[in-house]
Amino acid sequence: xxxxxxxxxxxxxxxxxxxxxxxxxxxxxxxxxxxxxxxxxxxxxxxxxxxxxxxxxxxxxxxxxxxxxxxxxxxxxxxxxxxxxxxxxxxxxxxxxxxxxxxxxxxxxxxxxxxxxxxxxxxxxxxxxxxxxxxxxxxxxxxxxxxxxxxxxxxxxxxxxxxxxxxxxxxxxxx
Amino acid sequence: xxxxxxxxxxxxxxxxxxxxxxxxxxxxxxxxxxxxxxxxxxxxxxxxxxxxxxxxxxxxxxxxxxxxxxxxxxxxxxxxxxxxxxxxxxxxxxxxxxxxxxxxxxxxxxxxxxxxxxxxxxxxxxxxxxxxxxxxxxxxxxxxxxxxxxxxxxxxxxxxxxxxxxxxxxxxxxxxxxxxxxxxxxxxxxxxxxxxxxxxxxxxxxxxxxxxxxxxxxxxxxxxxxxxxxxxxxxxxxxxxxxxxxxxxxxxxxxxxxxxxxxxxxxxxxxxxxxxxxxxxxxxxxxxxxxxxxxxxxxxxxx
Numbered sequence: 314x315x316x317x318x319x320x321x322x323x324x325x326x327x328x329x330x331x332x333x334x335x336x337x338x339x340x341x342x343x344x345x346x347x348x349x350x351x352x353x354x355x356x357x358x359x360x361x362x363x364x365x366x367x368x369x370x371x372x373x374x375x376x377x378x379x380x381x382x383x384x385x386x387x388x389x390x391x392x393x394x395x396x397x398x399x400x401x402x403x404x405x406x407x408x409x410x411x412x413x414x415x416x417x418x419x420x421x422x423x424x425x426x427x428x429x430x431x432x433x434x435x436x437x438x439x440x441x442x443x444x445x446x447x448x449x450x451x452x453x454x455x456x457x458x459x460x461x462x463x464x465x466x467x468x469x470x471x472x473x474x475x476x477x478x479x480x481x482x483x484x485x486x487x488x
Numbered sequence: 489x490x491x492x493x494x495x496x497x498x499x500x501x502x503x504x505x506x507x508x509x510x511x512x513x514x515x516x517x518x519x520x521x522x523x524x525x526x527x528x529x530x531x532x533x534x535x536x537x538x539x540x541x542x543x544x545x546x547x548x549x550x551x552x553x554x555x556x557x558x559x560x561x562x563x564x565x566x567x568x569x570x571x572x573x574x575x576x577x578x579x580x581x582x583x584x585x586x587x588x589x590x591x592x593x594x595x596x597x598x599x600x601x602x603x604x605x606x607x608x609x610x611x612x613x614x615x616x617x618x619x620x621x622x623x624x625x626x627x628x629x630x631x632x633x634x635x636x637x638x639x640x641x642x643x644x645x646x647x648x649x650x651x652x653x654x655x656x657x658x659x660x661x662x663x664x665x666x667x668x669x670x671x672x673x674x675x676x677x678x679x680x681x682x683x684x685x686x687x688x689x690x691x692x693x694x695x696x697x698x699x700x701x702x703x704x705x706x707x708x709x710x711x712x713x714x715x716x717x718x719x720x721x722x723x724x725x726x727x728x729x730x731x732x733x734x735x736x737x738x739x740x741x742x743x744x745x746x747x748x749x750x751x752x753x754x755x756x757x758x759x760x761x762x763x764x765x766x767x768x769x770x771x772x773x774x775x776x777x778x779x780x781x782x783x784x785x786x787x788x789x790x791x
Contacts, residue, residue, distance in 0.1 A: 378624050447622050
């Protein structure tokens with residue numbers, strides 16, 4: 314539970330910082346903290362905990378975004394799933410695989426947003442540069458975000474595991 | 489059976505949550521066609537924290553920008569500055585006379601006109617954050633419910649319509665910009681009264697769709713809100729026709745519109761503390777009725 318809370322807190326901080334920076338930079342030139350968090354969770358938090366964490370990350374973005382409510386919850390859930398699948402098939406722990414994977418995921422999310430929420434418009438010539446820049450920035454930042462999440466989740470998980478270890482290895486009950 | 493459940497619990501939860509998300513998206517899009525949405529406690533908390541945090545986070549950038557403007561960029565012009573100082577004294581005298589004229593004819597006058605035209609109280613607000621996704625165009629304001637700002641209230645500047653408040657917490661409000669692909673405003677061409685819908689498409693331009701063939705729409709025409717949608721009061725400036733994409737075969741004609749508001753430099757805005765009848769009906773009985781002010785639909789600011 315603490316690992317999930319840590320992931321959510323890190324994502325919230327990322328969303329606040331990027332949201333504050335976004336008006337100052339060209340469209341698409343800021344990374345998507347929620348997508349990167351979902352990818353990092355896919356790498357470092359498998360199983361039920363990972364699903365819940367990624368879903369929560371999506372909801373955080375939904376609450377702060379103008380998107381239809383629930384859209385990013387769905388997208389980050391799919392991003393987590395894609396990363397889990399990719400992690401096995403493509404060895405995403407290596408940056409050389411993770412970087413193009415994240416760029417492709419950014420493009421896939423844009424296509425899904427177009428399908429579900431009606432935007433972006435790909436017949437507009439200005440959409441493609443924004444998408445390319447956004448994918449590039451996400452791909453550039455993802456190894457760093459993955460390392461941060463890996464360290465944070467690992468640090469929170471370690472004491473929990475050692476405590477449960479103590480509980481199980483306490484020896485036979487006294488008679 | 490238990491083993492099967494153990495093996496399938498991850499995909500099962502995945503499908504369950506994905507389905508739940510899809511249902512929420514579908515229901516939320518229905519609400520969005522009404523123009524705005526109310527958010528519960530949790531979203532309110534997140535927005536509430538986001539506004540002051542983002543305000544603090546933008547401070548270094550503001551300071552850096554003003555620092556650059558005041559010191560760094562002026563280092564090479566010291567001698568010129570001394571010469572200009574002499575001129576400042578002379579110009580100050582002129583400035584006193586011009587200041588009054590500036591109040592009459594400049595930005596302050598437009599704000600005053602806007603307030604007189606619509607007779608709705610307005611709350612100034614600062615833009616403190618922006619949507620992190622490049623595919624949605626919304627901004628975060630530093631005013632919320634405690635300042636009377638509620639979902640469904642129009643947001644304007646002295647130059648025209650900015651958008652609509654779509655979610656609010658006590659001290660923050662999120663505004664969907666006209667540029668967002670979900671935004672649609674009932675509009676009129678001020679000169680010919682041709683009526684249509686102004687839609688955002690996620691780019692920096694708007695699309696004006698008008699229905700009747702032969703309607704007189706020309707490049708340079710000013711587009712204003714019609715007031716028919718029951719969301720925005722009549723007469724707010726939306727933008728200027730850039731290009732008419734006329735297709736003789738089609739009933740629905742389209743024109744590109746340059747927004748009156750420079751969305752790239754959006755810093756201070758005004759929230760009209762008024763909610764249109766359509767959105768008021770939507771929130772009727774939810775205890776979210778704003779203090780209504782009379783809105784006199786007298787015409788566009790500057791018209």
